Amino acid sequence: MGVAAAPVVRRLPPSQAVPNSVVPHQSPPAPHPRVSLRALDQLWFQVAGTVCNLRCHHCFISCAPDNHSFWFMERETVREALEQSASLGVKEYYFTGGEPFMHREMVEILEDALAFGPATVLTNATLLPERRVRALARAAEASRYSLELRVSLDGVTPEMNDAIRGEGTFARCLQGVERLVGAGFLPIITTMQSWNDDETESILRAFREVLAGVGYTRARLKILPPLRIGEETSRSRGYDAAERVTHDMMVDYDPSLLLCSSARLVTANGVYACPILLDYPSARLADSLAEAAARPVELAEQACYTCYLSGALCSNMPTSGEVHL
Amino acid sequence: MIAPGGAPGRLGPEPLGCVAVFGGVYSNHVALAAAIEDARARGVEAMLCLGDLGAFGPNPDKVFPLLRDAEIPVVRGNYDDSISRGLDDCRCGYTDPRDNYYARLSYQYTFSNTSPENRKWMSGFPDEIRFRLGGLDVLGFHGSPRQRNEFLWESATPTHFLTKLAREHRADVLVGTHTGIHWKRRLSSQSWYVNVGALGRPANDGRTEVWYAILRADVRQLEVEFVPLAYDHQALAHEMATEELPIEFIDTIRTGWWTTCLEILPAKERARGRF
Ligand code: SF4
Ligand code: SF4
Ligand SMILES: [Fe+2]
Numbered sequence: 064m065g066v067a068a069a070p071v072v073r074r075l076p077p078s079q080a081v082p083n084s085v086v087p088h089q090s091p092p093a094p095h096p097r098v099s100l101r102a103l104d105q106l107w108f109q110v111a112g113t114v115c116n117l118r119c120h121h122c123f124i125s126c127a128p129d130n131h132s133f134w135f136m137e138r139e140t141v142r143e144a145l146e147q148s149a150s151l152g153v154k155e156y157y158f159t160g161g162e163p164f165m166h167r168e169m170v171e172i173l174e175d176a177l178a179f180g181p182a183t184v185l186t187n188a189t190l191l192p193e194r195r196v197r198a199l200a201r202a203a204e205a206s207r208y209s210l211e212l213r214v215s216l217d218g219v220t221p222e223m224n225d226a227i228r229g230e231g232t233f234a235r236c237l238q239g240v241e242r243l244v245g246a247g248f249l250p251i252i253t254t255m256q257s258w259n260d261d262e263t264e265s266i267l268r269a270f271r272e273v274l275a276g277v278g279y280t281r282a283r284l285k286i287l288p289p290l291r292i293g294e295e296t297s298r299s300r301g302y303d304a305a306e307r308v309t310h311d312m313m314v315d316y317d318p319s320l321l322l323c324s325s326a327r328l329v330t331a332n333g334v335y336a337c338p339i340l341l342d343y344p345s346a347r348l349a350d351s352l353a354e355a356a357a358r359p360v361e362l363a364e365q366a367c368y369t370c371y372l373s374g375a376l377c378s379n380m381p382t383s384g385e386v387h388l
Numbered sequence: 389m390i391a392p393g394g395a396p397g398r399l400g401p402e403p404l405g406c407v408a409v410f411g412g413v414y415s416n417h418v419a420l421a422a423a424i425e426d427a428r429a430r431g432v433e434a435m436l437c438l439g440d441l442g443a444f445g446p447n448p449d450k451v452f453p454l455l456r457d458a459e460i461p462v463v464r465g466n467y468d469d470s471i472s473r474g475l476d477d478c479r480c481g482y483t484d485p486r487d488n489y490y491a492r493l494s495y496q497y498t499f500s501n502t503s504p505e506n507r508k509w510m511s512g513f514p515d516e517i518r519f520r521l522g523g524l525d526v527l528g529f530h531g532s533p534r535q536r537n538e539f540l541w542e543s544a545t546p547t548h549f550l551t552k553l554a555r556e557h558r559a560d561v562l563v564g565t566h567t568g569i570h571w572k573r574r575l576s577s578q579s580w581y582v583n584v585g586a587l588g589r590p591a592n593d594g595r596t597e598v599w600y601a602i603l604r605a606d607v608r609q610l611e612v613e614f615v616p617l618a619y620d621h622q623a624l625a626h627e628m629a630t631e632e633l634p635i636e637f638i639d640t641i642r643t644g645w646w647t648t649c650l651e652i653l654p655a656k657e658r659a660r661g662r663f
Binding site for chain 1: 534541542543544545546549553650654657659663
């Protein structure tokens, strides 16, 4: 039982200095702080481009049925990226759009991804007929990895939700949720915060009641902060000129809180820094995943300011910005 | 022998054949005492603990003498790190207000009931412990070798990701805890990831036993045994009630189902539980 002491120990200093991947000062000084990829943990796919069956007022990339600035990704393109991602050690896959279920081969693409690792689809849940839900359930069942359905719902009443997401979407979304729950899924319901902080508890309670009404009694809920870009600028307001990430702000800041330190977005038209900046040409890093992984991201856009304040708001799991060993 | 204030980062210079590895204790001193006895009876050559001594359970100071007496080296968990450095929370990162409420409550309880001496002892815990088991290099850590509070769930951790971790951290066998649910995966013929589960609370499977792992190797073949440990959970539940800990925590000990902090569970693990 005796244990010999032969300390070969890696111990962090009490201040727990984070290996700083931000370059605060350079000569000549970079105009914006830069963040390098620490590890490619999350691989995002703009699988449905900017095509959506809805036209939400707060959509941060202004997706719509007629927004074709980004087109659907080919199943083969996704598969190639999945192959490459394995050697890069990716931890999870995210599929977004637009509306992913506008893609004819979405279920097959998810099956492909689930052979590699856990996959999450961000959906409005309005395009989920029974047949597709059953196919999804089979795909989820067949994999050792989790398939997460992340469903956007932006209100606890039709009035509150439909004002943002469009006429009739509250009922259609809840019907989608009901089918998912019926098939054994526990969808993560995401909602963009459109209320004051002190109302959060009561709004969450109301969400739980509404969801219980369609049989979802173990609701998983996630509140997202509003991003003041895209359609959202006209719904509420854009950013103030001062709302930017500066070099000074990065001193003592843990850059691993920012999604671009651990993620990239693959689209039908090249690889981007993150899913938030799809509309910004400056965020297009390279044609290939390997190149885009090697290239640091400049925090040039005002949306970066929201990321800065709220942390990795796009991931399923909470991030606490713990120091890395 | 472990000097207080400086736990060793290596088990023995000699390769071991059989070790018991304990995950998060979460102040469950009743289970820890039972586990030490159980592992001894099974003839293990050494025991180690992968951290998170406090949280959830009652009277955190009762755990320390058990570890010191049995000379069990401990890796620094996120809880140990927070408590020993006096941070404001446990760094589990809950965002759900209900999860956060319980996390804070148990953190504050643990913090105010851990003696300064024990806090100081924890501040000497290493971030990792390496040892040889048969012909295999084993690396013990808390969450992941790169991040103390990283969750590695069975349904959310790709094999290629673990293979990369093992390669980057130069180990054949990766051994961690932090999630509270035990699982293992063979990465290649000689390479493994093992999550030893937790002694502190049951594995969200409707059983009241808690789990630890016994690792054996001769030459380069690893054998992993997960041990379900029955212990006097009613005594623990009683003590938790006396300490006025939340009834939700006590229910978990009595039923084997997790009731709080469920936000962190991926779909498959969540679906297996009751809540
Ligand atoms: S927010 Fe989502 S559902 Fe709404 S328009 Fe944008 S992509 Fe479509
Ligand atoms: S929006 Fe956020 S994730 Fe994207 S580049 Fe800016 S800081 Fe990084
Ligand atoms: Fe932990």
